[in-house]
Amino acid sequence: MSDLFKVEPTPPLAEALRPATLDEVIGQSHLLGPGKPLRLAFESGKPHSMILWGPPGVGKTTLARLTANAFDCEFIPLSAVFSGVKDIRAAMEQAQQNLAQGRHTILFVDEIHRFNKSQQDALLPYAESGLVTFIGATTENPSFEVNSALLSRAQVYVLQALTEDELKLLLARAQERVLSHLQFDEAAVDTLIGYADGDARRLLNLLEQIGSAIKASGVTQVTSEFLQNALTLNARRFDKGGDNFYDQISALHKSVRGSSPDGALYWLCRMLDGGADPMYLSRRIVRMAWEDIGLADPRAMQIANDAAATYERLGSPEGELALGQAVIYLAIAAKSNAGYNAFNQAMAFVRKDKSREVPVHLRNAPTKLMKELGYGHEYRYAHDEPHAYAAGETYLPDGIGDPGWYQPVPRGVESKIAEKMQFLKSLDDQANGKD
Structure with a gap:
């Protein structure tokens, strides 16, 4: 006997239009086109573990579900935001029961990057044993966010944001199947596609907002001005820490x-x-x-x-x-990384070099004993020298020589600095009898 009081919720537009077959997927032609990697994977007859990496709303969950359908597998979804090791173990128990009934299981972990190391490690033995085929979805670079052990056992597929033409195709499909009463002028379509910013789910959510706004206002033709007044503007695709x-x-x-x-x-x-x-x-x-x-x-x-x-x-x-x-x-501005390079080279040298003594002539001599030991005795005060430069003087510890870390470029002010350094070198050469 049916439950007369049970009311089924209306699914969101994004769920209602979720592709039922691979051919219905919009976008990702670099993976799903004839002879492309994911298309070949579907045609292989055997599922394999994979990580789907891409921005929001590009079909990661859809592809995971289609994989389960294509290979007639049970589909167990987990969200890394709300799940932990306990949930993983419960999923594995369900997978064991599925196997006893002759059914393989695909374990889908959304936002896998939010699992910590121990949670990711908990997946390893089950993926290795073949009890489940693991599919992870992430908006973050898996090479940084997924354990290397788990990463080595899964093929990474990079998904791309939908293009404007692909979003327009999705808009046409939504109008054809669900929203035939909505009519957009050309400027409104461009505005809507711009707001969607490559995200199919965002586009469909915006269409739902528009549908509600249309009912409230009685407008029959959707214009760009109407959209800008009716829609809640969302930020562009951006992750402050990702x-x-x-x-x-x-x-x-x-x-x-x-x-x-x-x-x-x-x-x-x-x-x-x-x-x-x-x-x-x-x-x-x-x-x-x-x-x-x-x-x-x-x-x-x-x-x-x-x-x-x-x-x-x-x-x-x-x-x-x-x-x-x-x-x-x-x-x-004129560009130069000469100072940047010189600093890095000097730091690298100091880190690997021994602790060298400060030359005696460069040491300060505030006490009588220090003066008797010769501290600062042969120091030449540059301001008392021609050109305010003590030609031939050395300022590095013994044994280093002239490392030449700073090499000014022939651009901007550094071209003048290079001329000055060349002039000072000529004075050094004269003082050392090299001219």
């Missing part, structure tokens, strides 16, 4: 180093728009000035520091303009 974060800060740094002001501005604005801490960005901008510009343009350090101080005083959004102008200046 792989995407470090990819973007890397792109910002390399744009500055590559003298691309537009590229630097783009990545700075992407990170600000995505919620990155402007104070963190200001610190990185100061670091860029010292690492990639250095003494080729000393104004770069001043501008970077001034921008950081300006942001600290004004906050957002006013202070963000200072950061933007700082990255423009850094991008167009």
Whole structure:
């Protein structure tokens, strides 16, 4: 007898439109196209352990479910956010029961990067024994977040954000199957696709919001203006502590180093728009000035520091303009990593070298005993010498010679520094009888 009082919940649009077959999947053609890795894996007749790595809303869970369907396996999903070793063991007991009934099990762990080492280790013996086929999903780089032992037993597949054309195809499918009453003008489609930002689930969730807003307003034609008023704007795809974060800060740094002001501005604005801490960005901008510009343009350090101080005083959004102008200046400034390289070489030398004594002529002599021992006796006061330079003097410990760590580049102010260093070397050569 049916339960007349039981009300089935309406599934979210993202669940209602979840692909039932591999051919219905939109996107990931580099993995699912004819002759591509995942397509071949499905056609092999035998499932294998894998890790699906990609941004949110690109089909990781869908592919895991399709794998279970394709190989007629039981599907046990776990979320690493809510599950622990106890849940893993319970899943393995269920897998053992499935095996006794002649059914293989696929264990799907969503957000596998959130499992700690012991939790990931708990999966190993079951994956190795073949009791389950393990499929993990992650938005983080698995080479950093997944134990090497588990990583070595799973094939990693990299999923990509959906393109604009793929999102438009998904929009058309949603309209055809569920939302035929919604009509979008061309500008509205572009706005909606922009908000989705490569995320299929976000697109479908936005469509649900639009559906509710349409019912409340009575609007029949969806325009871009209606969308901007009706939708809750979400931040762009961005993870303040994840792989995407470090990819973007890397792109910002390399744009500055590559003298691309537009590229630097783009990545700075992407990170600000995505919620990155402007104070963190200001610190990185100061670091860029010292690492990639250095003494080729000393104004770069001043501008970077001034921008950081300006942001600290004004906050957002006013202070963000200072950061933007700082990255423009850094991008167009003369570039030099000579000081950066010299520092790294000197540090590397000191770390592996022995503890050398300070030469006697460089030591201070505040006491009578120290003077009697010759401390500072042969020191030459540079200001009393021609050109304020003690030609031929040495300032390194005995046995080091001339390491030549600092080699100025022929750009910006450093070209003048190089001329000065060459002149001083000529004075040394004269003093040492080498000319």
